[in-house]
Amino acid sequence: MISLVSGGAGFIGSHLCDFLISQEHQVICLDNLITGHLENIRSLLENPAFQFINTDITQPLPTSLPKVDWIFHLASPASPNTYIKYSFQTIFANTQGTYQLLEYARQNQCKFLFASTSEIYGSPLVHPQPESYWGNVHSYGPRACYDESKRLGESLIYEFISKFNVDARIIRIFNTYGPRLNESDGRVVSNFIVQALKSIPISIYGDGSQTRSFCYISDLISGIWAAMRLPKTQGEIFNLGNPTEISIKNFAQLVLKLVENTQSKIIFKPLPIDDPICRKPDIAKANRQLNWEPSCALEKGLIHTIQWYKSRVS
Numbered sequence: 001m002i003s004l005v006s007g008g009a010g011f012i013g014s015h016l017c018d019f020l021i022s023q024e025h026q027v028i029c030l031d032n033l034i035t036g037h038l039e040n041i042r043s044l045l046e047n048p049a050f051q052f053i054n055t056d057i058t059q060p061l062p063t064s065l066p067k068v069d070w071i072f073h074l075a076s077p078a079s080p081n082t083y084i085k086y087s088f089q090t091i092f093a094n095t096q097g098t099y100q101l102l103e104y105a106r107q108n109q110c111k112f113l114f115a116s117t118s119e120i121y122g123s124p125l126v127h128p129q130p131e132s133y134w135g136n137v138h139s140y141g142p143r144a145c146y147d148e149s150k151r152l153g154e155s156l157i158y159e160f161i162s163k164f165n166v167d168a169r170i171i172r173i174f175n176t177y178g179p180r181l182n183e184s185d186g187r188v189v190s191n192f193i194v195q196a197l198k199s200i201p202i203s204i205y206g207d208g209s210q211t212r213s214f215c216y217i218s219d220l221i222s223g224i225w226a227a228m229r230l231p232k233t234q235g236e237i238f239n240l241g242n243p244t245e246i247s248i249k250n251f252a253q254l255v256l257k258l259v260e261n262t263q264s265k266i267i268f269k270p271l272p273i274d275d276p277i278c279r280k281p282d283i284a285k286a287n288r289q290l291n292w293e294p295s296c297a298l299e300k301g302l303i304h305t306i307q308w309y310k311s312r313v314s
């Protein structure tokens with residue numbers, strides 16, 4: 001079995017590559033390294049079953065690509081800081097890039113999985129969010145480059161299924177964390193852990209009453225695997241995330257509790273524009289159709305993650 005992973009040098013992509021290799025797939029990893037890092041795939045580079053191609057999926061695909069069986073399309077900046085910085089690349093990776101990979105899937109009859117996002121629900125008026133919720137998204141603001149391009153990516157999937165019967169499915173990924181989450185991409189998990197390890201102030205944006213639900217990376221990977229592997233998933237959309245909801249203030253306190261001997265104190269900074277006030281996945285559908293649910297509790301996942309950052313932060 002040959003799998004192509006776009007964005008395979010990113011946080012989620014690199015864990016997916018590791019997992020696919022462990023399942024004895026051959027893996028072709030495409031990444032332009034604007035937010036991915038070679039370090040994430042260092043242990044795979046010498047593996048004969050793994051091939052890394054430094055390329056931008058918005059440009060014509062490499063002519064050397066062999067016929068693959070499965071395509072996982074994850075390539076896109078994904079943290080608010082990075083997609084705001086690389087807004088045009090984000091828009092094109094999720095639109096032009098999705099179109100090109102879908103076209104390749106159509107011509108080569110590959111299975112396809114598109115990594116969409118909980119951001120397509122915007123600042124949700126329905127809580128928790130089921131897949132049937134249409135969302136509350138601001139089309140004209142700093143997060144729109146990500147939210148709207150992911151939404152258009154979903155529309156492209158719809159068109160390729162209805163017009164060409166491509167075997168595609170969509171996952172909507174909720175906040176995910178774990179080792180390799182880039183320490184400088186500004187997400188709450190990496191920021192708080194690094195700040196606590198360095199004993200510098202923990203920066204809560206707003207009053208910290210906004211909520212998120214954090215999924216450990218290995219749980220997410222098992223959901224991605226199930227969504228791609230199981231039959232009868234063509235045209236389906238699955239929320240993948242951990243439904244345990246926590247306010248950002250409580251999350252800060254949890255990090256402070258778990259990072260031993262930290263001298264950090266909480267400080268408050270302005271809430272970014274269009275920051276969703278709550279987020280929690282309804283995973284009933286993934287549970288029913290994929291027999292999937294997360295198994296790693298937040299505290300346990302955070303302990304692993306803190307351990308990983310400890311070796312990197314001096």
Ligand code: UDP
Nearest residue numbers: 080186187188189191203204205210248275
């Ligand atoms: N946040 C925070 N301090 C930080 C980074 C983020 O309070 O140093 C907040 C952010 O405003 C948001 C939540 O934590 O409400 C999650 O932010 P993140 O950037 O991780 O991802 P998002 O869920 O917003 O895409």
